[in-house]
Amino acid sequence: MIDSAEITGLVLAGGRGSRMGGVDKGLQNFNGMPLALHTLMRLQMQTGHMMINANRNLAAYESFGTPVWPDVLADYPGPLAGFLTGLERCETPYMVTVPCDTPLFPLDMVARLADALEREDAEIAMAAGRDGAPPAAVRTQPVFCLLRVTLLESLVRFTHGGGRKIDAWTAQHKTVVVPFDGPHDDARAFFNANTLAELHSLEKS
Numbered sequence: 735m736i737d738s739a740e741i742t743g744l745v746l747a748g749g750r751g752s753r754m755g756g757v758d759k760g761l762q763n764f765n766g767m768p769l770a771l772h773t774l775m776r777l778q779m780q781t782g783h784m785m786i787n788a789n790r791n792l793a794a795y796e797s798f799g800t801p802v803w804p805d806v807l808a809d810y811p812g813p814l815a816g817f818l819t820g821l822e823r824c825e826t827p828y829m830v831t832v833p834c835d836t837p838l839f840p841l842d843m844v845a846r847l848a849d850a851l852e853r854e855d856a857e858i859a860m861a862a863g864r865d866g867a868p869p870a871a872v873r874t875q876p877v878f879c880l881l882r883v884t885l886l887e888s889l890v891r892f893t894h895g896g897g898r899k900i901d902a903w904t905a906q907h908k909t910v911v912v913p914f915d916g917p918h919d920d921a922r923a924f925f926n927a928n929t930l931a932e933l934h935s936l937e938k939s
């Protein structure tokens with residue numbers, strides 16, 4: 735069994751937030767706290783260690799009390815730059831990624847990804863779920879991945895060759911997809927907020 739102490743959680747908060755008007759998404763208010771702090775607390779319950787990937791307002795993120803690492807690649811090349819930054823800094827054998835803008839992600843996500851990774855002897859476990867109300871389909875959610883840290887070398891090669899798409903990289907490795915659409919799963923678990931209106935719609939009423 736993979737122990738949660740062997741897993742570092744990485745909150746991805748390094749985007750431009752252009753659909754939110756260019757604001758720093760992770761610092762927007764969600765139920766009375768910064769969205770990235772909410773995400774950090776929800777993921778922290780599931781892992782032994784935590785890190786944040788952010789590119790702006792680093793002091794604000796540092797005030798959460800967790801190490802903050804900006805992208806090692808310049809010019810906002812996308813979430814895979816966050817994966818690369820996290821793997822370079824990770825000190826445990828496994829790392830799990832969660833974007834800061836999907837506040838209802840499953841509370842048992844890391845345990846279920848870890849079970850599948852071990853059961854299938856895979857290198858990557860990727861979540862799948864609906865990112866909108868039906869008829870939105872269950873689809874893979876590439877920003878939610880549990881990774882073996884030994885993948886660093888492969889990701890360095892892929893990104894330095896200009897690769898930017900998460901699924902194009904994960905396709906090079908044994909990947910198990912873990913569905914979160916059972917009767918006990920929250921149907922909104924993978925709803926993500928690209929606009930402030932979407933973010934407010936996910937707050938408790």
Ligand SMILES: Nc1nc2c(ncn2[C@@H]2O[C@H](COP(=O)(O)OP(=O)(O)OP(=O)(O)O)[C@@H](O)[C@H]2O)c(=O)[nH]1
Nearest residue numbers: 746747748749750751752753810811812813816833
């Ligand atoms: N490190 C890093 N993370 C990124 C980058 N672009 C997006 N992300 C993260 O990837 C996740 C999903 O990205 P999007 O929903 O597209 O968020 P975004 O890029 O901030 O927003 P838009 O500019 O509206 O696309 C979020 O957690 C972002 O913080 C990037 O260039 N670097």
Ligand SMILES: [Mg+2]
Nearest residue numbers: 749750751752
């Ligand atoms: Mg984007």
